[in-house]
Amino acid sequence: MDTLAMHISNGIIDGPVAAIFAAFALAVLTLCVLRGRRDLDDRLAPMAGLVAAFIFAVQMLNFPIFTAGVSGHLLGGALAALLVGPWVGALCVAVVLVVQALVFGDGGVAMLGLNITNMAILGTAAAYLLIALLLRVLPRTPAGLGVTAFVSALVSVVVASQGFVLQYWLGGTVDLGGNLAGLAGTMAGVHLLIGIGEGLITATTVVTVAKVRPDLVYALRARKPVVPAPAVPATGGVR
Amino acid sequence: MSKRPWPFVLGGLLVALLLAGVVSNYASSHPDGLDSSLLKGCTVNAEDEITGGSCPAQRAKDHELADSPLADYGVRGVGNGFLSTGLSGVIGVLLTFALGGGLFWLARRRGTATAGTPTAPAGGTATGPADGSSEPAGDRDARAAGAR
Numbered sequence: 524m525d526t527l528a529m530h531i532s533n534g535i536i537d538g539p540v541a542a543i544f545a546a547f548a549l550a551v552l553t554l555c556v557l558r559g560r561r562d563l564d565d566r567l568a569p570m571a572g573l574v575a576a577f578i579f580a581v582q583m584l585n586f587p588i589f590t591a592g593v594s595g596h597l598l599g600g601a602l603a604a605l606l607v608g609p610w611v612g613a614l615c616v617a618v619v620l621v622v623q624a625l626v627f628g629d630g631g632v633a634m635l636g637l638n639i640t641n642m643a644i645l646g647t648a649a650a651y652l653l654i655a656l657l658l659r660v661l662p663r664t665p666a667g668l669g670v671t672a673f674v675s676a677l678v679s680v681v682v683a684s685q686g687f688v689l690q691y692w693l694g695g696t697v698d699l700g701g702n703l704a705g706l707a708g709t710m711a712g713v714h715l716l717i718g719i720g721e722g723l724i725t726a727t728t729v730v731t732v733a734k735v736r737p738d739l740v741y742a743l744r745a746r747k748p749v750v751p752a753p754a755v756p757a758t759g760g761v762r
Numbered sequence: 763m764s765k766r767p768w769p770f771v772l773g774g775l776l777v778a779l780l781l782a783g784v785v786s787n788y789a790s791s792h793p794d795g796l797d798s799s800l801l802k803g804c805t806v807n808a809e810d811e812i813t814g815g816s817c818p819a820q821r822a823k824d825h826e827l828a829d830s831p832l833a834d835y836g837v838r839g840v841g842n843g844f845l846s847t848g849l850s851g852v853i854g855v856l857l858t859f860a861l862g863g864g865l866f867w868l869a870r871r872r873g874t875a876t877a878g879t880p881t882a883p884a885g886g887t888a889t890g891p892a893d894g895s896s897e898p899a900g901d902r903d904a905r906a907a908g909a910r
Contacts, residue, residue, distance in 0.1 A: 529794050534823035556869060563870040569771045572863020576775060579858040580782035583835060583851055585790040593798040594790035611866070618862040627854060628825040628833030687796065696821040706818065709802055713795040736770050 529582065529596060530623065530630030530638045531687065538633065540694025545636025551644050552617055559610035562741070570739055571607045575615040578603065579622065581724060588716040595717030598683055600646030601654070601676035602725045606732065608741040609651035616643035641686035650679035654742055668733055668743070669726040676725035677718035684714035775859060782851030786835075787844050 563571070578599035585594035599619065603612030617639050623629040630638045653675035661667035688707045691699075699706060733740050793801065793810055801810070803817035812820055831838045832850050840846040 529796070531796070532819075532822045533825060534821045535800065535819065560869055560871060563866055565870065566767045568866040568870040569767050569863060571866040572859050573771045573774045573778070575862030576855045576859035577778045577781075580778040580786075580851065580855050583782050583786040583789060583854075585792070585794060587790045587792065588795075590798075592792050594792040594794050596789075596794055614866075615862060618865070619858055622854065622858050622861060625827065626830060626832050626857065627835055627850070628827050628830050629835070631823075632826045684795065691818065695818060697816065697818050699818065706799065706802075709799045710795070713799055717795045736765070736767075738765060739767060739770060 529585075530620065530642075531634040531690075533631030533633055534696060535631075536634060536637055536690050537694040537696055540690060541633050541637055543636075544640050544690065548617075548636040548639040548644065552614065552639070555610045555613045555617075559608070559614055562608045562611055566739070567607055567611065567741070571611050571615055574599075574603050574606050574612070575618045577728075578616060579619045582619065582623075586720050588713070588720065590713065590716060593713060595713075595720050597721055597724055598642045598646050598680055600642060600648075600683070601650035601672065601679045601721070602728055604647050604651040604654055604675070605672055605725070605729045605742045606740060609647055612651070613643045613647040616647060637687070637690050641683045641690075645686040646679040646683040649682040650675040653678055658742060663743075665730050665733065668740075669730045671742075672726040672729045673722035677715070677722040680714050680718035680721045681711055684710040775855070778855045778859075779852055782855045783848040786851045787847050 578597065581597040582599065583596070585596045587593075588595050599616050600612065603615045606612070607615060620630060620635065620638050620643060624632050624635050624638070654671055657671040657674060658667070661671055685707065688703065688710055691706060692703050729740065729742075733743060737743050792798070797810075797819070800819035800822075801812070801817050804812045804815035804820060807813050825833070827833065832853065835850045835854075836843075836846040837849045837853070840849060
């Protein structure tokens with residue numbers, strides 16, 4: 524075990540495509556800062572720091588999957604979206620990726636935009652869309668929250684893996700001889716298995732936090748009304 | 763009105779330190795899903811170095827900071843593998859918490875007034891004496907965000 528690389532290394536995707544995704548990632552993260560500031564208060568800010576630190580820790584814990592000789596690790600987008608919301612959540616994962624690239628030599632610095640796009644942006648966005656949908660239809664019980672976490676985490680990992688396939692199609696350094704579908708299938712299959720691990724870790728963590736401190740789970744906060752409500756006292760069970 | 767988050771955050775940080783500092787040594791050392799997919803088509807030796815064939819990873823280059831003292835989740839100069847991995851994990855957790863938590867703390871909304879009411883003058887003057895005028899704070903935040 525000489526190198527422990529978990530993210531896209533240098534030389535996998537060509538420079539121009541990496542630069543385009545760096546610009547894209549910077550633009551989206553700027554939007555996340557602007558929108559995330561609405562969520563970031565004295566309570567969410569330390570929680571977001573913890574979520575970033577926790578994701579860093581769990582990303583080190585590569586777990587075996589059913590395919591021999593292959594491991595997986597948490598990406599963290601779904602976990603972050605559930606605990607601190609999509610905007611701040613994407614920033615949490617981005618902070619982890621920046622630290623890993625700049626300090627731990629994991630994921631090329633030139634590839635940072637690609638890695639942030641896949642794991643921080645695509646993964647978190649896919650997870651949050653599913654979270655918003657599932658929490659609306661599933662019962663508000665620990666089981667409902669657990670299923671939401673599991674499914675959103677699993678799907679987010681597969682979506683992130685296909686983000687890489689798109690990037691490889693645009694700027695992969697080795698000609699696959701037209702066999703991009705093969706790479707897409709391999710990536711999807713492996714990451715479906717990794718997604719099961721991601722789902723179990725995410726569900727366990729979020730259900731545990733919800734038991735100890737439900738007020739610190741962003742996804743469990745009373746949702747704002749879809750239609751701007753007139754200034755009458757709320758009748759629903761809003762805490 | 764609402765409970766403070768700090769006891770929970772400190773507890774969570776301890777869990778993260780334990781995971782990165784100790785449990786990390788029991789992690790699988792096989793290549794992850796991305797790595798293994800990129801190696802498909804190539805033959806590799808015991809160190810996962812490419813020895814032949816054709817695969818997406820065959821033009822991979824070294825990391826810009828491969829000589830970083832913490833490269834590959836180890837601390838250079840620490841011979842004991844268990845200690846080296848664990849120590850790098852502990853440093854990583856503390857560094858991520860400091861960087862992430864610090865940036866989020868700087869970027870947070872000041873005060874706990876109702877959302878989206880920066881016009882309330884009371885909030886501005888209340889925090890004013892504590893950390894100077896609010897304008898430099900905004901500049902600092904913008905620069906911190908831009909630096910990334």
